[in-house]
Amino acid sequence: GAGVSQSPSNKVTEKGKDVELRCDPISGHTALYWYRQSLGQGLEFLIYFQGNSAPDKSGLPSDRFSAERTGGSVSTLTIQRTQQEDSAVYLCASSLEGRPIDGYTFGSGTRLTVV
Amino acid sequence: DQQVKQNSPSLSVQEGRISILNCDYTNSMFDYFLWYKKYPAEGPTFLISISSIKDKNEDGRFTVFLNKSAKHLSLHIVPSQPGDSAVYFCAARNSGNTPLVFGKGTRLSVIA
Numbered sequence: 465g466a467g468v469s470q471s472p473s474n475k476v477t478e479k480g481k482d483v484e485l486r487c488d489p490i491s492g493h494t495a496l497y498w499y500r501q502s503l504g505q506g507l508e509f510l511i512y513f514q515g516n517s518a519p520d521k522s523g524l525p526s527d528r529f530s531a532e533r534t535g536g537s538v539s540t541l542t543i544q545r546t547q548q549e550d551s552a553v554y555l556c557a558s559s560l561e562g563r564p565i566d567g568y569t570f571g572s573g574t575r576l577t578v579v
Numbered sequence: 580d581q582q583v584k585q586n587s588p589s590l591s592v593q594e595g596r597i598s599i600l601n602c603d604y605t606n607s608m609f610d611y612f613l614w615y616k617k618y619p620a621e622g623p624t625f626l627i628s629i630s631s632i633k634d635k636n637e638d639g640r641f642t643v644f645l646n647k648s649a650k651h652l653s654l655h656i657v658p659s660q661p662g663d664s665a666v667y668f669c670a671a672r673n674s675g676n677t678p679l680v681f682g683k684g685t686r687l688s689v690i691a
Contacts, residue, residue: 506683570622
């Protein structure tokens with residue numbers, strides 16, 4: 465597609481439920497990133513996929529968070545047993561390799577509200 | 580510990596004047612610095628970047644200045660326009676495809 469696509473755009477869930485957030489990166493982009501933005505905060509890095517390498521999971525806040533990337537394209541971020549502090553906008557981004565000065569392209573995000 | 584700091588949460592500027600957004604960083608290993616602009620309900624969009632071997636990069640109304648010794652960069656917008664009203668994020672990274680580290684953002688309001 466022309467840009468990074470995320471779904472759903474909004475998700476309201478009850479505390480304790482599991483949620484899945486989806487990201488479709490730009491075709492041909494080998495790097496894929498997940499960030500989240502909590503109210504009044506900056507963008508917090510969660511996880512990063514680069515080609516066939518093992519993902520960098522150093523930003524995941526707890527073991528309730530996991531992500532996978534199938535076939536080097538679509539990625540799913542899963543949050544198990546959601547808590548109210550998980551409420552945030554979850555942003556996915558993708559980029560080409562070898563051009564660190566170009567930054568990356570973000571999707572519009574999924575706004576997650578845990579009630 | 581915040582590696583990228585934007586100490587001004589908000590800034591208000593009159594249309595036509597210069598907007599200066601500031602950013603400080605602590606990690607001397609950062610090689611690339613980027614500015615992103617974010618409108619409500621949209622993802623951040625890339626604006627301008629600079630590598631550590633330069634001290635200035637200009638693109639139209641936008642100029643980024645880097646002072647490596649002070650670990651400080653700034654984004655200048657001149658002349659400011661109402662459409663520039665948005666949240667601006669400063670970000671930095673090491674070489675390669677390491678994840679960008681973002682500041683908390685500065686909300687710019689350009690008043691007509």
